[in-house]
Amino acid sequence: MPTEPFRFVHAADFHLEKPIGGLSEVPEHLRDMLIDGAYRAAERVFDTVLAEEAEFLVLSGDILHYQLTGPRGPLFLAEQFERVAQRGIAVYWAGGRVDPPEAWPHEIKLPNTVHLFPSGRPEQVVHQRDMVPLARLLGASRVRGRAIRPAEFDPDPAGLYTIAVVHGRAEAESLRSRAIHYWALGGNHARTTLYSAPHVAHYPGTPQSRGPAQTGPHGCTLVSVDQQQQARTTLVPTDSIRWHSERLVVDESTSRAQFEACLRQRLGALTETAGTDMLICWVVAGTGPLLAALRRGNLAAELLAMLRSEAGQARPSAWSVSIGVEPPAVLPAECYEQQTILGDYLRELRHYQMNPDEPLELENYLSPQHAAGTLGPLVAVSDAAMRERLLREAAVLGVDLLTGEGPGP
């Protein structure tokens, strides 16, 4: 069924109650930005709605935790809703884990243009332009402990463009089978498109990344629907500060001066291209004495101070968060063949690497009381990737300690 072309903005996971984390120390000049990052990103989402003259805004849950934000969060949202309402732009909002519709404080009034989908079964709303139906929105706020039920979402029998608004994880195939034109999903902080043809199922991600694991630009999605009901999604970045991970490789011949020059060059390139404030995690891989110095001594701290003094205070700021050393996947074979404690150590470690089912039992280093309390789960090694990383770092630590080159743990 041909339809009038229209555009709308899809966003989710504002999490206004969460500041930007992932830092073990907070630089003073970035403190306000870290605290208000989520608010700034959310404001830019509404700016985008106004600038793009979108038909409506779709919010797919986890916008804010009313209790944790205090009144500031709901008041901020109400103000933004009022901004778009003055231009006659509607907002369709399905609650997620932290923002069930019944939790909205009643004393803060929402504009009439904001429609909050109830929990449970999906509710249908037909969006009209000049009294003519333009799109049909099926939405449901999340019910705690219940997954998405795609079977409850049906396409329009008359062929009206249908948007399903819901928060949570779902299998792509189960969504695809429902023939909904656009699944406006929330709950995944990374921007993800489950499928894009002939219909679309899309997570816009959070408008503001909050940790070193969430690198790259984040924002909202501008969805353009043409006459043939084909949707095209475009990322509109809204993040005020961006995480970036930069990996450098050194070898035996790399000197400190060369490494510093490389760091400066990469930092300059990042600063020029980013155009926004950045939090950079440096990861150094390879071999050689420089890597060992980075691992053991104060070199990493000195370089970090140098990077922060050169670009950390500028605007836009490129704040270096850490300089980490990537442990090698495999050590040289001669290390394993030594008839020394180091050799025994590495062979024993390799035994654990080759037998992933053999438990490390780190809880034994705790008293039974602590192991049964909060500390036990805290130190338990839960997944294979974490175990592998631990074993690799333990191998490097053992080499440092048992060859007498390290300063001690």
Place this chain on the structure above:
Amino acid sequence: MRITGLEVEGYGVWSGLKLDGLSEGLNVLFGPNEAGKTTLMQFLRSVFYGFSPERRRYLPPLRGSRAGGAVEVVAEAGRFRISRYDNPEEPGGPDLLTLAAADGTRQGEHFLKTLLGNIDEKTFNNVFAVGLRQLQELAALSDTEAASLLYNLSIGLDRVSLVDVMRELAKSRNRILDAEGGACQVNELLAERERLQAEVERAAASARRYTRLAAEQDSLDREVLRLQEEAEALAQQLRVLDLAAGLRDRWQRREALRGELSALGPTAGPSEKILERLEAVRLRLQSHQRRLDACKAQRGQLGREAADLKINGALWRLGPRIEGLQEQQQWISSLESRIEQLELEILELESQWEGHCQRLGLGGAKAPALPAVSPSALAALRQPARALRRRLARFDKARQEAASARQASQSLAERIKAALDARGETALSEAVDRRGSLVAQLRRRAQLDQRLEKMDQYRVQLEDQCRYLLDRQLMPIWTVLALGAVFVVGVVLLMAGLFMPKSITGSLGWLMALIGLAGTGGAAVLRLAMERSNARRLEACQKQINMLQLQAKQAREERDALDKQLSGEGPVAARLKAAEEELAGLEELVPLDSQRQAALTQAELAERRAAEAERELEAARRRWAAALAAAGLPQDLEPKQVKELAASFDQSSEIQRKLAMRREELDQRRRELSGVTSRIAQLAAEANVVVPNGRPLDQLREMLRQLGEQEIRRKRRRALRRQLLKLRRRRAKLEAALAKCRRRRRQLLHRAGATSEEQLRRQFQQYQQSAAVRHELELLDREISAALAGQCSEEAIRECLEGTAGDTLDTRRNHADDRLQAITRKLHDRLEQRGRLREQMSLLAQDREALLKQLELSVVEKRLDEAVHRWQVLAVASRILEAIRRTYEQQRQPESLKAASGYLRRLTLGRYSRVWTPFGQEALLVDSAEGRSLAVEELSQGAREQLFLCLRLALARCYARRGASLPMILDDVLVNFDQKRAHAAAAVLRDVAAAGQQLLVFTCHEHLARIFKALRVDVRRLPDYAEPGLSAKPQESPKRLRKGRPDPDRPTHRVVAGPEAAESPDIEHSEQPQRPPAAKPADPAGYSAWQERDGIEVEACFGEDAALLAQPTAEPSQHASERSPDEHAEGAEAA
């Protein structure tokens, strides 16, 4: 380093003591109790490490000599004399230390440390200069470097200690996460996290607080509304009362007038009516008289006018005939028109005939000769002609379409190009993209301006609030006075309660004091609380200003960055509008471009169709020519010409027939017109109407006109006659009306009972008086209504005024005013309260405390993650190393423990075979001959002392291997040994000394001295300290014993340096030069190999002990059996 001699100038009981010629091996100094042995050991400690506070108890010397002395030592660097004296000028100050070489050169204090092998004092006191008390304490070792020599394993690459590594790992692990729950990083972080989580929850409680405040605000709003309504009602009541007070006089006047009107009673209404009617009758009489005069004048004028009208009699008689001709006027006119029309048609038909002939190529109109075309030939030509016509039409249509499409495309392209040239652009799509980007930036720029403006406004508000709060910091004078008054009253009450006589205060003294104290404290606390509240609010306000400034700064930076990117000048709004207009203009060109493309495509398609149609047209022409030839017609004829030729015959006949008919009709019409004209001329002559040179119709019209005028005059005369008649009737009527009015006047006067009009008017004056009263009443009504002006009803005023005296009205007004003021005050309070609530809500709405705590919490959690991860890495490393440790624990032990095991086995005569330490623990276990492992605490005191002696000997040997070879001073350490073990211990000491360790053994027991003597050890008796200048002398043959050589007169024994033999070849090689040659034992064949396996020494001089030692293996017994008879004899003697 070895001591060769010592000289005590003054130290404790000693004065002038001199010992020289000390052996490099074992020296036994014998003296009874209180002989000064311990003092001598302390002297040595003092010379080496100074006069410590606890050793200063030996100062000053009892005999008054100079405090201090000297020790002569020999080391690898040569011989030195170390002298240390107490500073007499500054008791307790720095010692006077002198270190002189044999050649007299002096060295610094640092060289003394070198001589002492950098052994610290604590280690020296616990390992090298040991009394019985130190010997009994294993814990004394734990804080020294010696402990590591006992407990550590050194087996890593580059001599990295596995124990050190594990210990460091454990320390680091425990620093991060203490296994026992002690203070550690993770626990601190967990506590911090818990604290922050609680703070986050507390900060989150602001949402509930905001909800509560909002509910309070709603309640206040309702109350404010209610109070406002009450105030409004009271204000209305006040207005009514004010109005009543203001209207009181008029109200009373109106009531008086109403009374007066009622007093006048009912007025004579009929008299008034009669007067009015009489007046009306008079007026009617005057009117009728005026109209009668006018009627007479009008009759005269009409009569004169009728006489002036004249009539033409002949014309009037011929009127019917003339009117008859008038009916034919239309026909005459149409006759003339038809004649003209026929003449024109004849001319047109003639020209048409001529053109027709010329078109067919037949020459002029006079020679028509049309060729005939048969219908069959025409039918044969019809199909080719139709095909040719269709092809031709198709070709023309395609050509026109191509031309129009091409023209349209060109036109559109020119429009687009003109539009782009006007904007300085070349390509449409690029221009649209650029303008779109510019518009987005400008919109963002405009939004930033708006945001900055809002922030500035908000900042100004905050600054105002800040100033207000700053002003409020200085408390208002009334508050200060009130608090001060409360405070002073409180103090007075307190003083009065405390100090006034009980006779005055009675039983209320304490109560007054308590009230006074409460008042004083309350005033102070209240003042403090108010100041703090103001300070907190001010701080919050300033914090918000700072935050706002920071946000404004960021916004300005972003704006500046955008300004740098945006070129151009002028207001942003104007630029944005211009850019949007440009973008809109460009976007309007996009459909044109699409249309241009479509037109181009259409033109190409049309051209292709035209070419195809042209080819088909040529084919159709060829077929047409063939058909003409077949029909016998010229081939250059067009189908149209052939068709016209076929139809030409009928058409020519038709034209000629029409022409003849028109000419005949023209003649007939002309004859009819002539007849009518003659009749009209005759009538005009009879009626005397002359129309010079007139057409028949003109003559007829003139006659008709004059006839019309006669008719008008006749009608006018009739009308005048009717008017005169009417005027006559009207005059009669007016005269009758005048008479009637006169009758009516008489009747009225008669009815009023008056004889004349004057009498009637007097009656009427009374009526007018009552009317004035009513008029005043009406005026008052209007004034009262105007004063009320809809503010209240008259009933309300009446209610206030009637039955109420003036003072009561004032009382009611004052009462209402008081109530209104009370409600106004209450309303003011509620409004202030609501303002405070709104302020609190505003502060809560701006509160970022929760986010700040969340940020701190994320920092703590990040640190916690890092710490836990680090702990996990350390724990994994520890786990791996522990697995290795279990393997190594039973295989390798520190060399010091190995040596100690050898000494212990000998010293306990094989009762205990091994001393060892669990890996990584600072604890000792002793293996008995039965294989049991016993803790040190389980041993008897004697066995424990023997163990500790062995450990010290082993440690000293260990230090010697590390380059710190110092003499050992043992003060009565064998006192708790039984005879056998004392003998064995003496033998061990002798052998240790023979291995290169200098030993100074102090004892007060003669049996021990004898044992040493039996072992041919240099035994000296200490002199009595009461005799000055004495020196210790050997008891016998000191010269021989000093050299450590066996006495040829006494049974000889063999001394084997077991530990050295057990060492690796490298170490043994490096240490051998340090050993005194005299102590080097002989190594019979096969003996060293046995030592290497077990690492023990064998004292061969005790047969019974040797048998005990021989039990674990067969070889020792074999060696024991190989001992010489002398050795057996010596062992027996010693026993």
